[in-house]
Amino acid sequence: MKSYRVIGFDADDTLWHNENIFEHVHERYRELLAQYHDAATVDRTLFATEMRNLALYGYGVKGFMLSAIETAIELTDGRISAEEIRTLLALGRGMIEHPVELLDGVAETLAALAATHRLLIITKGDLRDQERKLAKSGLREFFQHVEILSEKDEAAYASVLRRHGIAAEEFLMVGNSLKSDILPVLALGGAGAHVPYHLTWGHERVDQPPVAPGRFFQLAGLRELPALLRA
Amino acid sequence: MKSYRVIGFDADDTLWHNENIFEHVHERYRELLAQYHDAATVDRTLFATEMRNLALYGYGVKGFMLSAIETAIELTDGRISAEEIRTLLALGRGMIEHPVELLDGVAETLAALAATHRLLIITKGDLRDQERKLAKSGLREFFQHVEILSEKDEAAYASVLRRHGIAAEEFLMVGNSLKSDILPVLALGGAGAHVPYHLTWGHERVDQPPVAPGRFFQLAGLRELPALLRA
Numbered sequence: 001m002k003s004y005r006v007i008g009f010d011a012d013d014t015l016w017h018n019e020n021i022f023e024h025v026h027e028r029y030r031e032l033l034a035q036y037h038d039a040a041t042v043d044r045t046l047f048a049t050e051m052r053n054l055a056l057y058g059y060g061v062k063g064f065m066l067s068a069i070e071t072a073i074e075l076t077d078g079r080i081s082a083e084e085i086r087t088l089l090a091l092g093r094g095m096i097e098h099p100v101e102l103l104d105g106v107a108e109t110l111a112a113l114a115a116t117h118r119l120l121i122i123t124k125g126d127l128r129d130q131e132r133k134l135a136k137s138g139l140r141e142f143f144q145h146v147e148i149l150s151e152k153d154e155a156a157y158a159s160v161l162r163r164h165g166i167a168a169e170e171f172l173m174v175g176n177s178l179k180s181d182i183l184p185v186l187a188l189g190g191a192g193a194h195v196p197y198h199l200t201w202g203h204e205r206v207d208q209p210p211v212a213p214g215r216f217f218q219l220a221g222l223r224e225l226p227a228l229l230r231a
Numbered sequence: 232m233k234s235y236r237v238i239g240f241d242a243d244d245t246l247w248h249n250e251n252i253f254e255h256v257h258e259r260y261r262e263l264l265a266q267y268h269d270a271a272t273v274d275r276t277l278f279a280t281e282m283r284n285l286a287l288y289g290y291g292v293k294g295f296m297l298s299a300i301e302t303a304i305e306l307t308d309g310r311i312s313a314e315e316i317r318t319l320l321a322l323g324r325g326m327i328e329h330p331v332e333l334l335d336g337v338a339e340t341l342a343a344l345a346a347t348h349r350l351l352i353i354t355k356g357d358l359r360d361q362e363r364k365l366a367k368s369g370l371r372e373f374f375q376h377v378e379i380l381s382e383k384d385e386a387a388y389a390s391v392l393r394r395h396g397i398a399a400e401e402f403l404m405v406g407n408s409l410k411s412d413i414l415p416v417l418a419l420g421g422a423g424a425h426v427p428y429h430l431t432w433g434h435e436r437v438d439q440p441p442v443a444p445g446r447f448f449q450l451a452g453l454r455e456l457p458a459l460l461r462a
Binding site for chain 2: 073128129
């Protein structure tokens with residue numbers, strides 16, 4: 001493997017648990033609407049609302065909550081009570097206040113790599129929410145820069161690399177989303193290490209695995225990263 | 232006046248109208264709740280909810296909407312209808328989709344200054360929302376960097392200046408909020424030009440005008456800025 005001087009890390013579901021918090025709230029949401037619709041209809045309608053609102057709201061808990069309230073009103077033909085909407089608001093606050101739980105081996109791996117590589121966080125979502133999670137994580141010290149973006153596509157990565165004077169050839173991106181973490185970086189000529197999380201939000205799913213011999217690596221966990229970089 | 236090489240600009244209510252959009256929605260919100268409470272109670276309760284949620288939600292339309300829904304449920308003892316909450320959601324979407332209306336003289340002033348100075352935008356709020364407004368404004372080309380922050384306090388400005396290699400002594404910040412645009416920059420040793428907007432959100436109000444002889448300037452509009460810089 002060629003040598004990568006700079007390593008970018010996604011945050012949610014790469015460094016710490018996130019989708020499991022959404023999944024728990026989805027369960028509560030299905031229960032709340034169970035008297036009106038089956039779980040599959042609730043899931044499908046909520047996801048459709050989220051996708052319709054994505055350009056407007058962007059990623060993150062607040063946009064999710066607004067879409068969840070909108071969907072609940074729609075699915076109940078306006079019969080949902082204010083008390084139930086209050087419950088939804090409380091669920092949203094609970095998501096934002098949720099403790100940050102690191103994934104296995106993250107702190108040790110970052111500590112080891114920070115000694116030999118330049119490390120970046122490149123994440124998307126709500127600005128304050130991501131900053132809060134990073135502060136709670138205790139991982140800030142390992143990263144030279146933190147980039148919180150509204151979207152993680154080819155143009156966004158190109159802009160980050162340019163801004164920090166990083167050549168694509170020396171850059172490896174690590175993350176759980178093929179769509180947001182791996183494919184755009186491969187397209188720019190960089191490398192990607194995919195570390196799947198056990199849950200993937202529908203919006204991040206891709207049908208085709210990347211084809212980029214020698215630049216795409218599949219890992220089972222972050223602990224495998226130092227060995228990959230030494231290989 | 233000493234020479235300032237770098238000029239930072241706030242965005243909302245400094246480059247384009249913003250608070251008037253909130254004010255319009257506040258009017259609609261008071262009407263919606265008029266059968267339950269007088270306007271002053273509605274305003275006071277909504278502001279209290281916003282302040283209570285600020286650390287959690289941060290600045291921006293989405294947090295405002297969540298606080299507005301929460302307040303409406305509280306002020307009606309849960310009697311607000313789902314249909315009325317749907318109206319609130321539509322008001323929020325309308326705010327996000329609102330056209331960007333530049334303040335008087337902004338485009339000409341920026342065009343003139345961009346030829347002689349390094350210009351930055353330093354704004355706070357929702358990431359995607361601010362990016363969208365900047366794109367709609369047609370002003371992007373005048374700015375070397377755009378910083379969208381979750382908070383604009385002394386630490387945040389210090390970090391921006393450090394990141395871009397700017398000495399506080401060569402930096403002038405221009406904005407409508409004494410609290411967010413002027414006071415923290417003066418505290419760091421930089422200069423501030425205050426350009427008031429005709430509406431000020433309660434959270435941004437300060438009781439004491441800044442005392443910083445030779446480093447604080449009061450302007451009536453952005454058009455006065457080039458003359459100030461030549462003085």
